[in-house]
Amino acid sequence: MAFDDNRLSYLNRLAGKRYFMLGDEACAYGAIYAGCDFIAGYPITPASEIAELLARELPRAGGICIQMEDELASIAAIIGASWTGARTMTATSGPGFSLMQENLGYAVMTETPCVVVDVQRSGPSTGQATKPAQGDMMQARWGTHGDHNIIALSPNSGQECLDLMLECFNLADEYRTPVILLMDGEIGHIRESVLMPDPEQITHKTRKAARPGEDVFGGDDLVPGMVHYGAGRNIHVTGSTHKANGMRDVTTPEVHDALIRRIYAKIDQNREKIVRVEADTDPRGPARIGVISYGASSRPARGAVLAARSEGIAVDFLRLITIWPFARTQVAEFAKDLDIILVPEMNLGQMSREIERFVDCRVQPVSKIGGIPHTIGQIHRAIREAV
Amino acid sequence: MEEYRHRLMDYVREEIMPHRFCTGCGCGTVLNAFVNAVEGVGLSPAKMVCVSGIGCSSWIPSPYFRSDTLHTTHGRPIAFATGVKIMRPDLTVIVIAGDGDVAGIGGNHLIHAARRNIDLSVFMVNNMIYGMTGGQVAPTTPYGVKTSTTPHNNVEPAFKVAELVMTAGASYVARWTTYHVFPLMESMQNAIRKRGFSFIEIVSQCPDNYGRRIGLRTAVEFLHQFKEKAVRIDKTAGMSEAELADRIIIGKLCDRERPEFTAELHALTRRIVAALKQEQPA
Amino acid sequence: MIIRFAGFGGQGIVLSSYILGQSAVFDGKKAIQNQAYGSESRGGECRGDVIISADDIYELEPDYQDVLVAMAQPAYEKFVPLLRREGTLMIDQDLIVTDHNIEPAGITRYSISATDIAFKKYGRKIMANMVMLGYLNTVLGLVGRNAMEDAISRNVPRGSAEVNLQAFADGVTLAQQELKKR
Numbered sequence: 001m002a003f004d005d006n007r008l009s010y011l012n013r014l015a016g017k018r019y020f021m022l023g024d025e026a027c028a029y030g031a032i033y034a035g036c037d038f039i040a041g042y043p044i045t046p047a048s049e050i051a052e053l054l055a056r057e058l059p060r061a062g063g064i065c066i067q068m069e070d071e072l073a074s075i076a077a078i079i080g081a082s083w084t085g086a087r088t089m090t091a092t093s094g095p096g097f098s099l100m101q102e103n104l105g106y107a108v109m110t111e112t113p114c115v116v117v118d119v120q121r122s123g124p125s126t127g128q129a130t131k132p133a134q135g136d137m138m139q140a141r142w143g144t145h146g147d148h149n150i151i152a153l154s155p156n157s158g159q160e161c162l163d164l165m166l167e168c169f170n171l172a173d174e175y176r177t178p179v180i181l182l183m184d185g186e187i188g189h190i191r192e193s194v195l196m197p198d199p200e201q202i203t204h205k206t207r208k209a210a211r212p213g214e215d216v217f218g219g220d221d222l223v224p225g226m227v228h229y230g231a232g233r234n235i236h237v238t239g240s241t242h243k244a245n246g247m248r249d250v251t252t253p254e255v256h257d258a259l260i261r262r263i264y265a266k267i268d269q270n271r272e273k274i275v276r277v278e279a280d281t282d283p284r285g286p287a288r289i290g291v292i293s294y295g296a297s298s299r300p301a302r303g304a305v306l307a308a309r310s311e312g313i314a315v316d317f318l319r320l321i322t323i324w325p326f327a328r329t330q331v332a333e334f335a336k337d338l339d340i341i342l343v344p345e346m347n348l349g350q351m352s353r354e355i356e357r358f359v360d361c362r363v364q365p366v367s368k369i370g371g372i373p374h375t376i377g378q379i380h381r382a383i384r385e386a387v
Numbered sequence: 388m389e390e391y392r393h394r395l396m397d398y399v400r401e402e403i404m405p406h407r408f409c410t411g412c413g414c415g416t417v418l419n420a421f422v423n424a425v426e427g428v429g430l431s432p433a434k435m436v437c438v439s440g441i442g443c444s445s446w447i448p449s450p451y452f453r454s455d456t457l458h459t460t461h462g463r464p465i466a467f468a469t470g471v472k473i474m475r476p477d478l479t480v481i482v483i484a485g486d487g488d489v490a491g492i493g494g495n496h497l498i499h500a501a502r503r504n505i506d507l508s509v510f511m512v513n514n515m516i517y518g519m520t521g522g523q524v525a526p527t528t529p530y531g532v533k534t535s536t537t538p539h540n541n542v543e544p545a546f547k548v549a550e551l552v553m554t555a556g557a558s559y560v561a562r563w564t565t566y567h568v569f570p571l572m573e574s575m576q577n578a579i580r581k582r583g584f585s586f587i588e589i590v591s592q593c594p595d596n597y598g599r600r601i602g603l604r605t606a607v608e609f610l611h612q613f614k615e616k617a618v619r620i621d622k623t624a625g626m627s628e629a630e631l632a633d634r635i636i637i638g639k640l641c642d643r644e645r646p647e648f649t650a651e652l653h654a655l656t657r658r659i660v661a662a663l664k665q666e667q668p669a
Numbered sequence: 670m671i672i673r674f675a676g677f678g679g680q681g682i683v684l685s686s687y688i689l690g691q692s693a694v695f696d697g698k699k700a701i702q703n704q705a706y707g708s709e710s711r712g713g714e715c716r717g718d719v720i721i722s723a724d725d726i727y728e729l730e731p732d733y734q735d736v737l738v739a740m741a742q743p744a745y746e747k748f749v750p751l752l753r754r755e756g757t758l759m760i761d762q763d764l765i766v767t768d769h770n771i772e773p774a775g776i777t778r779y780s781i782s783a784t785d786i787a788f789k790k791y792g793r794k795i796m797a798n799m800v801m802l803g804y805l806n807t808v809l810g811l812v813g814r815n816a817m818e819d820a821i822s823r824n825v826p827r828g829s830a831e832v833n834l835q836a837f838a839d840g841v842t843l844a845q846q847e848l849k850k851r
Contacts, residue, residue, distance in 0.1 A: 006660050020691035020700070038474055045707060059659040064473060064652060069499040073466035076496075080438070080457060080470030084478075088470070106460050130707035186729055191687065191702040193694040229455045229471060230478050232433040234400075236450055238458035247403065247450055248458075296729060303727025373729045 003035065003199055006062035011199035018195050023187040024049035026158040026194045027091070027117060030165025032061050033197065035204055036115075037086035040068045040077040042096060045130050046185040047119035050091035071096035075103040075116065082112045083237060085207075085228035087169055091117035093185070094136050095126065098143070104178055105144030106239040108263065111217065111224065113172035113207060115165070117181040119188040120346075122371050131371025132185030134295055134346040140180050141324050147260055149267035151274060152180040152324040154295040158192035164321070170205040171274065175266055176223050182323055184346065186296035186373050218244030218259070222266035271325045278319040279334065280305070287314035289386050290334060290341040292355055294320040296373050301344040304379035313387055320351070328358045335359035340386050342366050344379050398422045398432060400453045408443065411598075411606030413565040413591030417512055418447045420568055421483065424575035435479045438468040440488035443519050444512035444591070447483045462492030465500045468507050476506070476649040479579060486513040486527040490548045494526070497548075501555035501584050505648040508578045508585045511548060514593035522596035533600055549588040553640045558583025558647075560640040564590040564613040567637060574639065583647045590635055670721045670811065671731050674798075675748050676740030678715040681798035684824060685738070686717025688802060689811065692820035693721045696812040701726050713743030721811060738805055739765055740783075740797065752776055759805055761797060779808060781843055787836060796836040803840025808848065814841070 003011065011033060021029075028050045031039065039058065041051035055065040068074040071092055078088035092100065097118045107114055120136045122128035136143075140152045151171050155161045164181060172179040210216050210225030216235050218224055224244075227233045236246035241256045249255045267274065280302070281287070289308075293301035298319045305317045318334045320327055335341060335355075340362045343352040349365035356363040366382045368374045399422065408414045425432065437448030441461035449458035459467045464482045472480040482489075489497050489511045500507060516534060517523040524534040526546045533540060553560040559581040563571040571589060578585035592598065592609035603609050613635065620638035623631060674685045683704045690702035704710065704717045718734075720726050736757045739745040745765045752758060755775040760767065762780035781804055787796035799821065806817055821837055822830040 006663075010663065018694065020687070020694045020702070038470070040470065059656045060663045062656065062660055064656060066473065066652070068466065068469070069495050072463060073469070073496055073499070076459065076463040076466035077470030077473070080459075080467035081474040082470075083455075083457065084471055084474040086474045102460055103463065130709065189703065189706065190729065191690055193700065229436050229457075230434070230475055231455075234432065234453050234455060236400075236456045236458070238449060238456075239460055240458065247400075299727045299729050306727070375730070375732050376728050377732070 004062060007032070007035065008199055010061035014196040015198040016196065018193055020191050021158060021194050022049055022189060022191050023155070023158045023161045023183060024119065024189065025053045026161040027165055027181065027183065027188070028053035028057065029194070029196065030162035031089055031115075031169075032058060032063070033162065033199065033202055034166045034169035035087050036089050036169065037063050038078060038081045038088045039063075039065045039090060040074040040081075040088075041065075041090050042068055042071050042074050042092065044093045044096045046121055046132070046189050047091045047093045047096070047117065049188070050117060050119070071099040072103060075100040075107070075114075078114045079103060079107050079110070079112045082114050083229050087113075087173070089115040089117065089169075091119065093119050093121045094123045094133075094139075097136055097139060101139070101143040105146060105148065107178040108144065108148045108150070109239045110237050111176040111263065112178065113176055114178050115168045115172055115181065116178055117183060120182065120184045122369065128371040130185075132189070132296060132346065132373065133369060133371070134184050134297065135350070135369075136182065137323060137345075137347065137350040140182055147264060149264050150180060150324050151175065151177060151267060151322070152182045153321060154182045154323050155187055156295055156298045156319065157187065158190070158194045161187065162194055166202065173207045174205045174223070175270065176207070176226060177267065180324075182295070184296045215244035215246070217242055217246045218262065222262060222269065267325055272329065274322060274325060275327045275330060276321040277327050277330045278321060279330070280317040282309060282314045282316055284314060286337055287316040288337075288339040289313065289383060290316040290318065290338040291344065291379070291383065292318045292320065292331065292334070292341055292351075293344045294323060294351065297344045297346055297368070300374045300376045301379050303376035304383055307376060307380045308383040313383060315383060323351070326354055326358075331355055332358045335361050340364060342379070342382050342386060344368070344374050344382075346373060395422045395426060398425060398453055399451050403450055406446070406451055408446070409595045411592065411594040412443065413514060413589075413593070413606070414444050414447055414512060416565040416568060417444065417483070417510070417589055417591060418451055420572045421447065421452070421510065421575060424572050424579065427572065427576045428579050430479055430579065434477070435481060436468070436471050436475070438464045438471065438480065438482045440464040440484040440493065441519070442485035442488050442517070443514070443593070444483060444485040445488065447512070448481070462488050463496065464488065465493060465496040465507065465509060469500060469505055472505055472507055473649055473652065476653060480507050481579070482507055482509040484509075484511065485518075486511060486515065486548065487517050487525050490546050491526045497552065498555040501552045501557040501586065503648040504556055504558055504584045504645050506582055506584070506650075508575075508581070510575065510578070510587050510589060512589050512591045513548065514591045514597055515545070516593055516597035516600075518593045518596040522600060549586065549640055552586040556584075556645065557586050557641070558645050559585035559642050561586075562588040562590065562635070562637050562640065564617060564635060564637065565592060566610045566613040567617065577642070581642070582650075583645055670736065670809070671728075671734045672719045672721070672736040672738065672805075672811075673716055673734040673748060674718075674738045674740070675714065675716040675744035677713050677744075678711050680715070680740050681795055682715045682740065683710070683717040685798045685802055686719045688817065688820045688824055689721075689806070690719045691824070692812045692817040693719070695819055696816040698723060698812065699726050701729065703730065713741045714747050716744070716748070736805070736809065738801055740801070742766065746771065749773075757809065759801065759808075761801070779804070779847065781840075783840070786839060790839070791832055791836060796833065799833045799836035800840040800843070803837040804844045805840070807841045807844030
């Protein structure tokens with residue numbers, strides 16, 4: 001996909017500039033670079049700044065931003081718009097993300113590419129509305145009902161909010177699936193230096209088009225080609241169990257089995273292609289202690305690892321950039337020679353339990369809830385205690 | 388002998404016919420009227436997207452009508468349709484769904500779409516009950532009717548959905564019944580042609596799950612009742628609220644020119660893009 | 670260096686922190702800025718935090734500050750206990766009565782009449798934050814003066830850059846005088 005003239009001239013004005021901006025704002029610029037045509041959203045702290053910036057800037061790049069009546073409508077509108085061929089997104093936080101779950105499942109079932117940004121805040125319910133958390137890790141994985149797979153990425157800096165948005169849109173189109181940018185209120189609401197890339201350096205994956213007469217919901221490949229509305233193909237899109245041609249069949253066990261297993265497999269079997277982690281093993285030799293973290297928590301976690309190393313403690317560090325599908329191979333490899341893995345996260349151990357499933361060593365959450373991220377000191381103490 | 392083929396068969400997905408509506412269901416009549424209306428306005432189904440939700444009447448377009456179709460989650464077809472229409476304003480986007488979908492769980496989307504005056508045609512088939520799930524009370528069920536979830540009595544008044552949509556700001560609003568097929572067809576044509584949000588409430592029969600609860604066993608009995616209860620809107624001027632309480636007001640409630648949402652939105656975007664082009668490169 | 674600006678909403682507290690953070694980035698340093706949101710940002714405990722470093726910043730919300738710039742009594746009372754031992758306190762002396770019992774040991778205190786100067790010289794109390802920024806930046810040598818003046822010009826209301834830069838310069842002068850004395 002190439003940028004159209006409006007988008008290109010808009011982005012050329014930004015290229016190479018360095019801004020001091022919110023993670024939320026960087027995410028919004030990432031969407032513009034990703035060629036997002038349409039965002040529908042509903043105000044919610046700490047995600048509102050994403051839609052606010054896109055409301056201001058996206059029309060200048062030729063795109064459209066609207067505020068819907070609620071989050072259910074927001075995700076519904078972007079799914080509908082995606083079937084016209086548009087790149088679409090919405091942005092919300094925990095309570096809104098909860099409201100979106102049913103239609104997120106619809107996007108999974110209908111294999112509709114779209115991007116959902118969840119800037120996680122402290123919950124359950126209204127919780128600490130303005131305070132960050134990482135409590136939606138499992139909601140992102142299992143929030144909608146039924147067997148399914150999902151792709152979710154988690155940035156830990158303003159720059160990465162921009163960069164990962166590009167990746168989210170690409171993954172959504174490549175695998176014909178909703179993709180979640182699992183931000184947290186901390187990364188969304190701090191300002192940092194963000195460099196605007198050169199649009200010429202941006203690569204967009206294109207949706208595979210179904211050949212004439214080819215089924216839109218199945219076929220030889222795990223990811224079927226797509227046909228957009230208005231092409232005269234009379235395509236039938238339904239959240240009910242359907243055959244490869246899109247027509248409902250909710251009673252034949254084999255039809256449901258084949259559909260769900262294929263939708264599951266298209267992400268599962270491409271896990272190694274999708275998953276990205278950032279490993280920093282102790283250069284001085286084998287460590288017995290490992291730290292795995294992600295998002296905002298990974299910043300003080302990394303600081304604590306460096307502090308521990310500076311006083312002679314050998315520690316390995318792994319950051320999960322891709323949250324789902326889970327980096328099981330990378331985590332198992334990371335854990336091979338370790339006695340213990342500490343997992344700083346802003347919840348009561350959601351990813352710790354997932355890590356536990358794939359390693360033989362002890363896994364210990366370093367939980368922080370209450371609305372303030374870990375300090376380096378807190379994680380540093382946990383490392384010392386683990387020695 | 389040459390096999391008979393209905394002239395409108397091209398408009399339906401013939402391969403999945405016959406349809407599976409219950410005997411006497413009003414959905415067949417609505418499908419018939421809709422197909423005739425589409426032909427009447429000379430609209431190619433290739434330039435249409437039909438959106439529906441969950442419920443019996445959502446089956447009218449999905450799967451039966453042969454165009455691009457979007458069969459969505461319960462209550463949300465108008466919200467899905469909003470996204471389609473914004474990004475493809477050149478396509479005719481039509482929502483056909485039931486009273487539970489449109490006025491119950493999805494009522495909020497209905498009033499906001501009407502307020503925006505987005506160019507959708509919403510045909511709400513009002514059978515006054517949740518039929519597919521087995522006869523539960525709907526927001527459109529009249530006061531005093533026993534249903535499976537109001538086994539003792541329904542003590543809630545019914546929603547006047549068409550009046551609600553008119554108040555919310557729609558360009559075109561009408562109400563007909565499955566007895567009034569020809570005016571309904573004409574009204575559907577007007578709704579499709581109308582630039583703006585158009586809404587037709589189609590009072591319809593559900594002999595299986597509603598009729599048996601109110602003593603109407605067949606479609607014919609329903610149609611007789613619709614005929615008797617119907618009063619044209621231009622005849623209601625001198626009638627009291629009590630006189631109108633048990634009647635079905637039919638006809639065109641409003642037909643007016645208001646700015647259409649997607650046209651406004653795209654004009655705004657064009658102005659913003661043009662203004663940016665005027666600016667000196669930063 | 671971890672700097673907290675605190676005071677009442679409407680005193681330009683968050684703007685000060687934003688300008689400092691942005692100017693640090695213009696100056697080639699790493700910086701993050703954070704602030705209070707929602708109901709927390711109203712009342713007398715509005716705050717804006719900045720961390721400036723030559724290296725990557727891993728600490729996002731430290732539990733102590735190196736520097737507290739306090740522009741209101743409630744803000745002073747709430748945040749001065751979080752000041753690092755031997756940290757730096759800067760206050761508007763006309764707005765704050767200090768209490769040694771709640772202050773950490775060994776802090777260095779700087780007191781100026783930022784609001785009074787802003788009101789008397791420019792007729793606008795809101796300029797106090799610019800006086801304070803000039804003072805803070807000169808006393809602590811945080812970022813280059815050009816970078817900060819650039820950031821000020823970009824972020825104050827259109828047409829008010831000149832007067833804001835003047836107020837900033839007043840703070841710089843005050844700091845230079847103070848540094849000579851010490």
